[in-house]
Amino acid sequence: MKRREFVGGLAATAGVAACAQQSGDCETDAGVQGQSFKWSCVTSWPPKFPGLGIAVNNLAERIDRASAGRLKIKVYGAGELVPAFEVFDSVSRGVVEMGHDASYYHKGKVDAAQFFTAIPFGLNYLELNGWLYYGGGLELWRELYEPFNLVPFPCGNTGVQMGGWFKKPINSIEDLKGLKMRIPGLGGEVLRRAGGTPVTLPGGEIFTALQTGAIDATEWVGAYNDVSFGLHKAAKYYYYPGWQEPGPGLECIINQDAWNSLPPDLQAIVEISCQAITTDMTAEYVNGNARALQQLLADPDIHILPFPDDVLQLLKSLTQEVVADMVAADPAAAKIGKAYYEYLARAEANSRVTEYAFLRTRKIAGQ
């Protein structure tokens, strides 16, 4: 699509709606339910990328089906309409109606948004969903995005990620010094304070950078996505857990004017479909990661290892410093961070006697 064709997207939407009301094709129960809409959705993912990219296509397809074709959404991969990291601005300005990305990409613009994707050593995906849907998190998110003319919806979660691929083993905190690693966001800042050099690279450039030695290590997502990029062919040490991203949630963002133009039933379909994708994406990752990990475990050249305790302890204490600095510099981050950590304390106490205790017990019982 040419640029000038999509710039007029919102105006065209209004025209489509009016036309549909007068057309004989709109035989629905009543009144406004006859309106139809054509939206564009830009994303930060390679087109149809497993997990992240498939999920947004599934979202569009489900909305189409549930609305009987009254809300059609055309999905664009990163770079097809706008670059990967311009999703937020494009939807905010109304260039397109919808976007799918991760709120921690808005670091430097809306720092506090990082709480809604992932904080190192923070909420896992079950806990994050609990906070967003029932613990007040989503209200804080909506309030944060209101000045940007955006309505956010949780829309997908990868589950806990892996710590990443390393060309050399990490035996102590000394091995972090001088380590050049692709690791974005707060995790990257933590690595920098540990003596490493964080690098931000889009997904499509990671494999070559690791293979050529331009970087010494990388995190990406987990076995499912990492194997699809071939990262296991470029480094042999695969560390866990993903301390940097314990359960990152993705976002669907909608331009406020576009949202307001939808009748209540289509708004409900969008909202419910986003929530369904949150469950669906995690299910895809749990299944895909398990299969890909099985492949990696069977490969004698690959070493799948836990980070040493002293490395994790250092990374955690540095995380506390990084978050403290962010909160001190930004009133919105202070407000959201206070709510996040109060919730985390309760969630942690609960997870300790439920999820964590059960998984540990299952392992013991299985020995």
Ligand code: CA
């Ligand atoms: Ca990651």
